[in-house]
Amino acid sequence: MVFAVVLAAPADAQTVYRKDVPAGVATPTNGTFSISFPITFSDVELKAEDPPAPPAIVRMLTGQNGDGVRFSATETPMLGLEPRPMEDFMAAMKQRPGAAVSDVHRESKDGMEILAFALTDASGGYFFNVVRANKTQYMQVIQFPETQRAKPRPYGTIFSTRSKITKP
Numbered sequence: 001m002v003f004a005v006v007l008a009a010p011a012d013a014q015t016v017y018r019k020d021v022p023a024g025v026a027t028p029t030n031g032t033f034s035i036s037f038p039i040t041f042s043d044v045e046l047k048a049e050d051p052p053a054p055p056a057i058v059r060m061l062t063g064q065n066g067d068g069v070r071f072s073a074t075e076t077p078m079l080g081l082e083p084r085p086m087e088d089f090m091a092a093m094k095q096r097p098g099a100a101v102s103d104v105h106r107e108s109k110d111g112m113e114i115l116a117f118a119l120t121d122a123s124g125g126y127f128f129n130v131v132r133a134n135k136t137q138y139m140q141v142i143q144f145p146e147t148q149r150a151k152p153r154p155y156g157t158i159f160s161t162r163s164k165i166t167k168p
Contacts, residue, residue, distance in 0.1 A: 018043040028059040028075060033138055035073045039063045054079035070143040078135045086115040086130050098122045122146075 017029040019042045027034045028043050041063030048056040057079070062072040094101050099121040107114040112133040119126045124147075129140040 012049050013047045015045045015047075016042060017045065026061050026073075028061050028073075031059045031075050032136065033073070033075055035061065035140070037061055037063065037071065037073070039065045039071060041071070054081065068145045068147070070141075072139075072141045072143070074137075074139045074141075076137045076139070078137060083132065083137065086113065086132065089130065090115065090117055090128075093119050093126075093128075096121050 021037075021041050021043065023037055023039050023041070025034055026037045026041065026043070029045065041061050044060045044062065046056075046058040046060065050056075057077055059075040060072060061074075062070065064070040090101060090104070093099065096119075099119055101117050101119050103116070103118040105114070105116040112131050115128075115130045117128055119128065124143070124145040126144075127140075127142040131138040
């Protein structure tokens, strides 16, 4: 789900740098952010090329707990691209069958644009936190099955408030 949303072109290359990394403070390989990751995770990079456009690169930390709750944190440099408004992403997600968006929060602070929202659909739900700073987009996603709908919110608060962009 997160891969398809972030990359417009198919992934030409996927590199798994680390697997089964214990929970804790994490930075993706070649990444510019750190985050307190709540569960065991993998460190992955996806790269798609469609010359003459610059390559699309997504650096991702992702893991799934025993209840089927997936946590992902990504970094996507906007290499030579003019990004579309973040609200376009939310509008596209809302087009999923049976989808409903709630808890929308939009903010500008410290040179960052932030959009956070929840989405529910027939399969369960998601919490999204999208941040743009210095021509880079950072996204935190918690994806959960219907059976876990009430459980991720405490994780979401911890997960989304303990990230830090470490380099300009």
